[in-house]
Amino acid sequence: MTEATPKGLRRAALATLLLGFVAMAAANRLVRGAALPDAAWTPAAMLAGLRSLPPAGPPDVMGIVEGYDDGTVVVRSPGAMQHIRVHVATVIAVPTGPATLADLRPGTTVAIWGRRPWWGGSLTTRALMVLVR
Amino acid sequence: MTRHGRHPDDWPAVRAAAAYSVFAVCFLLYARTLTPGLSASEGDSHELTMAAATLGLPHPSGYPLYTWLAFLFTWFPIGEVAYRTNLLSATLAAGAAGLLVSVGGRVGLQLAPAAFAGLVFGMSSTLWSQAVITEVYAPNAFAVVGVLALLLAWARDPARERCFVAFACACGLSLGMHLSNLSLAPAYALFAVLSDKRLLRRRRMLALAALAFVAGLVQFAWLPLRAETARFPNPAPDTWPTFFDYTLGWVTSGHFTVPLAAMPGRLVLYQRLVVENFTAPGVALGCLGMWRLAWTAPRAFWLLFGLYATNVVLAARVGMPDSEVFFIPSHAMFALFMAFGAEAVAAAVRRLHAGRALPRTLAAVGTAALFAVLVPFAALGIARADRSRDTAVGDFLAAALAAVPAGSELVAGRGAFGQDIAYWRRFRGGRTDVRLASVEAPLPASDPSPRFVKARLVGSRLDTPARWGLAPAALPPDPWAVATVAGIHPDLVLYRVLTVPPPPPDSAVAHRLDRRVGSDTFVGYTLAPEATPDRRVRLRTVWSGEGQTPPVVMPRIGGVRFAAHEVGRGNWRRAARDGAASPFVEEVHLVAPSFLAPGPHLVELGIVDLGPGGPSVEWIPLGSVRLD
Numbered sequence A: 001m002t003e004a005t006p007k008g009l010r011r012a013a014l015a016t017l018l019l020g021f022v023a024m025a026a027a028n029r030l031v032r033g034a035a036l037p038d039a040a041w042t043p044a045a046m047l048a049g050l051r052s053l054p055p056a057g058p059p060d061v062m063g064i065v066e067g068y069d070d071g072t073v074v075v076r077s078p079g080a081m082q083h084i085r086v087h088v089a090t091v092i093a094v095p096t097g098p099a100t101l102a103d104l105r106p107g108t109t110v111a112i113w114g115r116r117p118w119w120g121g122s123l124t125t126r127a128l129m130v131l132v133r
Numbered sequence B: 001m002t003r004h005g006r007h008p009d010d011w012p013a014v015r016a017a018a019a020y021s022v023f024a025v026c027f028l029l030y031a032r033t034l035t036p037g038l039s040a041s042e043g044d045s046h047e048l049t050m051a052a053a054t055l056g057l058p059h060p061s062g063y064p065l066y067t068w069l070a071f072l073f074t075w076f077p078i079g080e081v082a083y084r085t086n087l088l089s090a091t092l093a094a095g096a097a098g099l100l101v102s103v104g105g106r107v108g109l110q111l112a113p114a115a116f117a118g119l120v121f122g123m124s125s126t127l128w129s130q131a132v133i134t135e136v137y138a139p140n141a142f143a144v145v146g147v148l149a150l151l152l153a154w155a156r157d158p159a160r161e162r163c164f165v166a167f168a169c170a171c172g173l174s175l176g177m178h179l180s181n182l183s184l185a186p187a188y189a190l191f192a193v194l195s196d197k198r199l200l201r202r203r204r205m206l207a208l209a210a211l212a213f214v215a216g217l218v219q220f221a222w223l224p225l226r227a228e229t230a231r232f233p234n235p236a237p238d239t240w241p242t243f244f245d246y247t248l249g250w251v252t253s254g255h256f257t258v259p260l261a262a263m264p265g266r267l268v269l270y271q272r273l274v275v276e277n278f279t280a281p282g283v284a285l286g287c288l289g290m291w292r293l294a295w296t297a298p299r300a301f302w303l304l305f306g307l308y309a310t311n312v313v314l315a316a317r318v319g320m321p322d323s324e325v326f327f328i329p330s331h332a333m334f335a336l337f338m339a340f341g342a343e344a345v346a347a348a349v350r351r352l353h354a355g356r357a358l359p360r361t362l363a364a365v366g367t368a369a370l371f372a373v374l375v376p377f378a379a380l381g382i383a384r385a386d387r388s389r390d391t392a393v394g395d396f397l398a399a400a401l402a403a404v405p406a407g408s409e410l411v412a413g414r415g416a417f418g419q420d421i422a423y424w425r426r427f428r429g430g431r432t433d434v435r436l437a438s439v440e441a442p443l444p445a446s447d448p449s450p451r452f453v454k455a456r457l458v459g460s461r462l463d464t465p466a467r468w469g470l471a472p473a474a475l476p477p478d479p480w481a482v483a484t485v486a487g488i489h490p491d492l493v494l495y496r497v498l499t500v501p502p503p504p505p506d507s508a509v510a511h512r513l514d515r516r517v518g519s520d521t522f523v524g525y526t527l528a529p530e531a532t533p534d535r536r537v538r539l540r541t542v543w544s545g546e547g548q549t550p551p552v553v554m555p556r557i558g559g560v561r562f563a564a565h566e567v568g569r570g571n572w573r574r575a576a577r578d579g580a581a582s583p584f585v586e587e588v589h590l591v592a593p594s595f596l597a598p599g600p601h602l603v604e605l606g607i608v609d610l611g612p613g614g615p616s617v618e619w620i621p622l623g624s625v626r627l628d
Helices: A007-031 A043-049 B012-032 B043-054 B064-073 B081-106 B111-123 B125-131 B137-156 B161-174 B179-195 B203-225 B240-246 B248-255 B260-296 B298-316 B323-352 B360-372 B374-385 B392-403 B416-429 B571-577
Strands: A061-069 A072-077 A082-087 A091-093 A109-115 A124-132 B409-411 B451-454 B480-486 B493-498 B511-517 B520-527 B536-544 B552-557 B584-591 B599-611 B614-627
Touching: A007 B260, A007 B298, A061 B552, A061 B599, A061 B614, A072 A109, A072 B614, B012 B081, B012 B111, B012 B125, B012 B374, B043 B064, B043 B081, B043 B416, B064 B081, B064 B137, B064 B203, B081 B111, B081 B125, B081 B137, B081 B323, B081 B416, B111 B125, B111 B323, B111 B360, B111 B374, B125 B137, B125 B260, B125 B323, B125 B374, B137 B161, B137 B179, B137 B298, B137 B323, B161 B179, B161 B203, B179 B248, B179 B298, B203 B240, B240 B248, B260 B298, B260 B323, B298 B323, B323 B360, B360 B374, B392 B416, B392 B480, B392 B493, B392 B536, B392 B584, B480 B571, B511 B614, B520 B599, B520 B614, B536 B552, B536 B599, B552 B614, B571 B584
Parallel strands: A082 A124, A091 A124, B409 B451, B480 B584
Antiparallel strands: A061 A072, A061 A109, A072 A082, A109 A124, B451 B493, B480 B493, B511 B520, B520 B536, B536 B584, B552 B599, B599 B614
8 A cells, every 4th residue: 555645644543543433432421321211132132233132232142942061051142143152140030020940931031141261162151131031 | 565565465375275275274174174065053954955955935035146155056066065064054155265365465564364264253252153064154164254355456457447346246146145234345346445545536436346236146137037925924025115125124134133232232242252262362462453453554444453353343233043154254354353463463572683684493483383272272163163073953853754654744843944844755755645835835723634743842732823823723723742753953853743642652661760859759651772763763752750740851872862851741830731641751752863883872861960969960870772
C-alpha cells in the first residue's frame, strides 16, 4: 500500500478505531446486570434478540438438553453445531420462578451463562435458566 | 510499495507457493473432518444438496451460483452425492484461506505473517464448522476474499481497466453465494475512490464495470426459470413481487430482525465469538494489528476495517439461531489484523534492538514460534469440528425406510427439513412403494394405509405443523405417536401414527430385573441378540409405575450414546393422564451407527437420576448384540 496518504485519512482511521473500541467496551458495560421484564424470558425473544439477561449479558449458550453424565448435562446448541458439555453449578430459574436440577429434563431448552478459558475450551457453567420444558 | 520499500510481490512464485501450501494444509484438515453424507446438525444442508443434485431452487435467496458449483461437484466420482457437496465447502473454504495469503501480500504484509493470516482464518472454528458440511457460508468466504483480491489487484495499478471490470463482475457473481455481500459495497467504493482520485471521471471504465456487475447478476434469471421447484413455505419467484420477496425482500426482512436496542448484547456475543475463534491472546494481537494498520497504511485500513465493521454490525442484527456463521467475512479480516499485530510485535523487537537488523536466528525463531502456536490451534479445531463420524442421518434413514411396510405413507417436513428423506429415496434407498407426504400429495387422514411420521415430539404431542412443515392434512387430529425406530439424535425418531390408543404390547421379558428407579420400577427387558441387516437393534423394556413423570433413560451401543429421552417418548405421560394401567412397554428399534465395526457390541441402558446434587447416570449392561 502506498504511504502517500493525507494525514487526515490516518487521523480519521485512528479516531474510528478508537470509537470502535469504546463502542465494544460500552456494549459490555450496558449489558452488565441489565434486567428484562418476564415477557422477554421466552425462547422466541431470546432467539430473536438475545437480549440482556441476568446475571451478566446474553447467555453464552442456548440449546436443548440431550444427555447427561455424572454432574453434567450435555446441551446441543444449534449455533455451535456441537454438543457442549457444561458443569451444572446453579440452576437459577424457569420463566415463572426458581428451578431445580430436576427441571433439566431431556428436550428442555436452556440458556447458560458460563466462563470459557482463554484458549477457548469447554464452558464452565455459572448460571443456567430453563426456558422451555 | 510497502513501508519497507519493496513490493510484497517481488517473489510472486514464493507467495503463490505459500498460498497453495495454506490451501493444502486447510484442505487436508477439512477432508480429515468432513461429514461423510447428510449432516445431522444442519437441516438447510439437506435442501442445498437436493437443490444442487436436481438443479432446483433452495430456500431464498435462491443461491444460483452456489447451486451451479455444487451441481458440478455432484459429478465427482467419490463418495455419495452429499459427500461431494460437502467437499465443495471444504475446497472453497481452503481456497479462501489460501487466497487470504495473496490478499495479505497486497495490503503490505510480509510473506510469513500473510501465510499466518491464511492459516489462522482457515483454522478458525466458525469457518471450519461450515467447511465440513454442505452450506453456503464457506463458499461465500471464498467469494468475499476473491472479490477483495481482485479489487486490490486493480489498486496496484488503477490504470488497468480490466482488473476493475473483473472486480465488478465478481461482485455481481458473489451475490449468488449470499446476497448479504451487497452490504460490503460501501467499503469497496470508498477504497476505490481513495485508490484512484480520478475514478469518478473515468466514465468509460465505470460504465463497463456497471455492465459487468449486471452481467454477474444475470444468474438470478435462474429463479423464475426454475420457479416450479421452489419449496414450502416459499412462493414460486415467477412474478416481480414474489421475485423481490425471494431475493432482496427476504434478506432485508428475514435476516436483520434484531432490534437496535438489543445491539449491545449482540456486540457482547460477538466479542465472545471472536475469542472462541481466535483465543484471547489472538484477539489482543488483532486489536494491536488494527492500530498498526491504521497508523501505517490508512488506505488499506479503510478497506479492511470498513469490510470488518460493516459485516460485524450487520451480522449482529441477524436474528437466527445460527447467526454466528454470518460473521465469517469479518473473521477473514480479523485474521489479517492478527498478522499485522504479529508484524507490530516484530517491529517492537527490532526497535529494542536499536534499529539494527535482527540476527537471522532470532527472526527464524520468532517465525517458527508464530507457526508453532497454530499446532494446538489445529488440534482444538479438529476436536471441535470433526464430523467424520456424522453418519446418524443416513444410518437412520436407511433403517427407517427398511422398517416401514409396503404401501405405507411417510410424513415429514415439506420444506428444507423434509429433504433428507427425499434425498435418501432418490439417491440411496429406492422404496418407491412408500408414499412421501413431503413430496407427493398426502393421503387423507381417513385413509387406512399405515402411516409413519418423522418429527420431534414435544411433551406427548407431535410438534406443530407450522414449525416443521408437516402437511396438516396428512395427520389425524391429536394422533397417538408410537416410537418404532430411533437414531442417536432426538430428531431422528420414526413414529407410527394411530388414531386410537395403541394395543398393549407384549410385556413378557427375557431378563427380569425389578430395579427401583425413583418411584417406578424397571421390570425387565428383551434384547434380540442379532441386529437386522440395516443395523436395527431390537429392544423391549418394561416398566411399572403410577407417577405422571416418566423415568429418563439413555441407551448406548458399543460405547456410542443415544440422546436421553423420557420412557415412552411422550406416551407415558399421556397414558398416565388417561388413567391407563401399568405396566408400560417401550419397544423401539435402535439404529446402530455404521462406523461401528461388524461383530458383537455391548448394549447398555443409562438410567438418569435428576437428583438435587446434579444428574447421575447408572449404566445397566443389557447384553451383547451382533452387528453385520
